[in-house]
Amino acid sequence: MTDMLIQLDMESKEPLYTQLRNQIVEGIASYQLKPGDALPSVRTLAQDIGINLHTVNKAYKQLEQEGFLIIQRQKGALIHPGGVPKADDRYLHELTNVLKPIIAEAKCRGIAYEQFTTICQEIYLSLHKKGDNTS
Amino acid sequence: MKLTLSLTLLLTMIPIFIAIVCMPFWTRKTVSFGVTIPRNAYDHPEIKKMRKSYVLISSIFALFVTVAFLVASFIGDELTAGILYPMLIILYIVGNAFIYLPFFQKMRELKEAQPEWHTKSNIITVDTSFRKNKLTYSNKWFILAFTISFITIVVTLIGYDYLPNDIPTRYDFNGDILETVPKTYRSALLLPILQIYMTLLFLFINTVIKNAKQQVEHTEPETSLQRNITFRKRWSLFTIINGTGLIVLLTLLQLALMIPINQQLVAMMLIIFITIVIIWALFLSFTTGQGGSRLKNTTSGNLSHKDGHVIHRDDDKHWKWGIFYVNRNDPSIFIEKRFGIGWTNNWGHPASWIIFLIIILVPIILILVIK
Numbered sequence: 001m002t003d004m005l006i007q008l009d010m011e012s013k014e015p016l017y018t019q020l021r022n023q024i025v026e027g028i029a030s031y032q033l034k035p036g037d038a039l040p041s042v043r044t045l046a047q048d049i050g051i052n053l054h055t056v057n058k059a060y061k062q063l064e065q066e067g068f069l070i071i072q073r074q075k076g077a078l079i080h081p082g083g084v085p086k087a088d089d090r091y092l093h094e095l096t097n098v099l100k101p102i103i104a105e106a107k108c109r110g111i112a113y114e115q116f117t118t119i120c121q122e123i124y125l126s127l128h129k130k131g132d133n134t135s
Numbered sequence: 136m137k138l139t140l141s142l143t144l145l146l147t148m149i150p151i152f153i154a155i156v157c158m159p160f161w162t163r164k165t166v167s168f169g170v171t172i173p174r175n176a177y178d179h180p181e182i183k184k185m186r187k188s189y190v191l192i193s194s195i196f197a198l199f200v201t202v203a204f205l206v207a208s209f210i211g212d213e214l215t216a217g218i219l220y221p222m223l224i225i226l227y228i229v230g231n232a233f234i235y236l237p238f239f240q241k242m243r244e245l246k247e248a249q250p251e252w253h254t255k256s257n258i259i260t261v262d263t264s265f266r267k268n269k270l271t272y273s274n275k276w277f278i279l280a281f282t283i284s285f286i287t288i289v290v291t292l293i294g295y296d297y298l299p300n301d302i303p304t305r306y307d308f309n310g311d312i313l314e315t316v317p318k319t320y321r322s323a324l325l326l327p328i329l330q331i332y333m334t335l336l337f338l339f340i341n342t343v344i345k346n347a348k349q350q351v352e353h354t355e356p357e358t359s360l361q362r363n364i365t366f367r368k369r370w371s372l373f374t375i376i377n378g379t380g381l382i383v384l385l386t387l388l389q390l391a392l393m394i395p396i397n398q399q400l401v402a403m404m405l406i407i408f409i410t411i412v413i414i415w416a417l418f419l420s421f422t423t424g425q426g427g428s429r430l431k432n433t434t435s436g437n438l439s440h441k442d443g444h445v446i447h448r449d450d451d452k453h454w455k456w457g458i459f460y461v462n463r464n465d466p467s468i469f470i471e472k473r474f475g476i477g478w479t480n481n482w483g484h485p486a487s488w489i490i491f492l493i494i495i496l497v498p499i500i501l502i503l504v505i506k
Contacts, residue, residue: 004264005356010257033263040266047467048261048349050450 004032008049016051020059028068028079030127039069039077141208144220145201147410150417151224152197154476155231159186161420162474163428165352165446168235168242169457169473173252174354175444181245185238192234200227232458235474239457251444258447260351268364271345271371277338280382284330287386290393291323297393298323304505306402316505325505326389330382332497337378339490344371347469347478350426353447362427369419370477377412384408420476453483 027033063069067085164177301315352359453462463483480487
């Protein structure tokens with residue numbers, strides 16, 4: 001049985017649906033959520049977290065659009081059984097655009113190239129570890 | 136009143152007293168007197184002292200109620216016992232709320248004075264696979280109770296001529312009839328229809344146990360959820376078995392009107408049954424605790440957890456007196472009680488009020504229709 005813990009910070013500036021979306025993406029990246037796994041229904045998850053149904057629905061809808069989930073009428077939300085669509089040119093372009101201001105800020109604040117890549121490495125590898133013992 | 140009867144009744148009261156007196160030890164260790172506290176603060180000397188003094192005050196009150204009951208039962212007869220017994224229990228429970236409230240107030244002040252307990256963040260943790268577990272026993276078990284109730288209806292209709300001309304509506308503790316109504320199809324069917332209502336009520340409770348909000352203790356997420364599953368399953372089993380048992384007994388009560396079954400025997404069985412239910416509930420409360428908090432961990436509890444000294448999910452502002460949950464933004468209707476064993480409802484959810492009204496109104500309407 002999968003055991004994915006979602007953590008949301010109610011006081012954070014980041015909107016709840018974005019936090020929820022990011023947590024689920026992390027869960028998929030770290031193999032805690034595997035292709036074909038069912039997610040709780042919008043209502044159940046909203047009740048367990050104690051937030052508005054629309055917030056959960058918004059996160060699920062976004063994940064569906066991005067190809068992480070499929071939402072079926074009967075089975076509810078599933079992690080895309082065919083796996084997440086592989087990166088294409090458009091995604092690479094988007095990734096560059098998102099990273100650019102982050103790297104620029106880090107550079108302004110005096111973070112060296114090596115230090116930045118080390119941080120990236122650590123984050124990337126930490127996502128590998130979690131799922132390894134279960135898969 | 137007969138001594139054996141008053142002693143039997145007292146015997147059923149004692150487990151209720153114990154349950155309420157020991158309540159601070161049975162709630163979750165992250166909630167003290169209706170106020171959320173860090174997991175590590177459970178052993179704070181001030182809170183320990185409060186638990187002790189609550190037990191002391193509540194025990195004295197229980198003793199007072201016991202003496203009152205004994206004195207009254209020597210003076211009065213069975214009729215007074217029938218009224219006195221439920222009234223004293225209600226008095227005890229309501230009176231105890233007034234003992235609890237100052238402790239709640241003091242706990243809040245204590246928390247206010249401890250800034251190191253609070254985090255700047257308010258983090259909520261949920262397990263996405265929690266509801267893939269079997270949380271309760273199936274509602275299909277109630278088919279048995281429904282079948283028995285329907286059989287009672289059929290038997291009542293077939294054996295209508297064998298029913299006495301006066302249908303009893305109230306009994307005393309000896310099984311003697313206190314009040315009757317003239318026989319009509321309506322009055323004859325009162326009891327079996329009540330059985331259907333009660334079966335629906337038990338089915339509803341079992342559904343509440345299944346659907347109530349998930350609660351993760353952030354210091355030990357996996358084990359706290361495992362314990363919570365055990366907690367839900369045990370109370371689900373309790374509800375199904377005792378619910379069905381009660382339906383069977385009520386059928387016997389109806390049958391006793393048509394065929395010569397000793398009424399005293401049925402009344403005796405009812406008292407024994409109630410005693411078993413109360414002791415079972417006490418046993419479950421003691422061994423399982425609220426939310427499963429008294430269960431031994433499958434892995435050792437990690438008290439030195441880095442966040443054991445702070446509160447993670449602080450929703451005190453939604454808990455009026457630590458008793459009533461009112462949160463309009465929460466779509467869940469049912470949630471674990473803070474000071475007590477079991478579940479309560481979210482008064483901020485409109486469905487709460489509708490359910491509450493239905494449960495209250497149905498038996499009132501039923502009785503009005505008969506009379």
